[in-house]
Amino acid sequence: MSKVIDLTHRIERGLPVYPGDAGAHLSADSVHGFESDGTPVAHVGRVNMGLHNGTHMDAGYHFLPRGFTIDTTPLERCVGPAVLVDLPGLDNKAEIRPSHFERFESDLAHHRRAVIKTGWSSRWRETDYFTGHPFVGPEAARWLLDRQVNLIGLDFPSIDHPPFETHLLWLGAGASILENLTNLDQITASVFTLIALPLPFAGMDGSPVRAVALADQGAIKRD
Ligand SMILES: [Zn+2]
Numbered sequence: 001m002s003k004v005i006d007l008t009h010r011i012e013r014g015l016p017v018y019p020g021d022a023g024a025h026l027s028a029d030s031v032h033g034f035e036s037d038g039t040p041v042a043h044v045g046r047v048n049m050g051l052h053n054g055t056h057m058d059a060g061y062h063f064l065p066r067g068f069t070i071d072t073t074p075l076e077r078c079v080g081p082a083v084l085v086d087l088p089g090l091d092n093k094a095e096i097r098p099s100h101f102e103r104f105e106s107d108l109a110h111h112r113r114a115v116i117k118t119g120w121s122s123r124w125r126e127t128d129y130f131t132g133h134p135f136v137g138p139e140a141a142r143w144l145l146d147r148q149v150n151l152i153g154l155d156f157p158s159i160d161h162p163p164f165e166t167h168l169l170w171l172g173a174g175a176s177i178l179e180n181l182t183n184l185d186q187i188t189a190s191v192f193t194l195i196a197l198p199l200p201f202a203g204m205d206g207s208p209v210r211a212v213a214l215a216d217q218g219a220i221k222r223d
Helices: 098-111 140-147 165-171
Strands: 005-006 024-028 044-050 056-058 077-088 113-117 153-154 176-179 189-197 207-212
Touching: 005 165, 056 189, 098 113, 098 140, 140 165, 153 189, 165 176
Parallel strands: 077 113, 113 153, 153 176
Antiparallel strands: 005 207, 024 044, 056 176, 056 207, 077 189, 189 207
16 A cells, blocks of 8 residues: 655644735534534534645636636646656755756656655745745746646745746646645655645636645656
8 A cells, every 4th residue: 555645734724825815714604512402513614715825736827817727627637657856955036947857857758747845845834935935947847848747846835936937837838836735855756646636616726735645656667
C-alpha cells in the first residue's frame, strides 16, 4: 500500500489569506441537540471561504474573461506522475528561470506535471508569506509550456507577483496552477504520484483541493 502524504494546509479559523481576501469562516447551520419530541438534530456545518484560500487550484477564468473554468479542468491532469523540482536556497522574490528546470527536462517533458519545492511553505504564518515568495518568470513558464507541462504546483502562494505576467501566460495557454502546497519535504521520490482534485464549481475561477502524494508505488522509475 502506498503511503499518502498530505500536501494540503488545514482549513481553519485564522487561515492565512492573500492580502485583501476575506478569509475562511467555519460555522454551523444547525448544531447537535434534540427536538421537543426527542428527535436528534444533526450538526450541519457551513464554510464561507474564498476559492483561492489555502491549498487550491487556479483556472483560466481567474485572470482571463474567456479562460477555462474550474469545472472544465481536465481531471486527467490532476492525477498522475509529477516531477518534484527541488530548488532550495532561493532568495526572497527570486525569479525561477529556465535554467532551474534544465536538469529535470526529460522527466518534465515525459510527465507534464511540475511541482516546485522551494521550502517557502515553512513561512506559512510569517508576515511576508504572501509578498516575499519566489516566482516563476515568464521565460520559465514558456519553457515549461514548450515541453507540454500543463500543471504546475507551488509551495508558495502565487505563481508570480503583480502585474501577473506569468499568470496570464500560463492560464492563457490553458494550463493549471496549484498554489499553497505544503509538506513537499516529505516526498523522497523525484517523480511521485500527485492527486489534487478541484471541486466542480460551475463557471468559477478556482477551487480548494485536497492535494496528496503517494509515496511508495508512486516512485515512478524512468524508462
Ligand atoms: Zn489562486
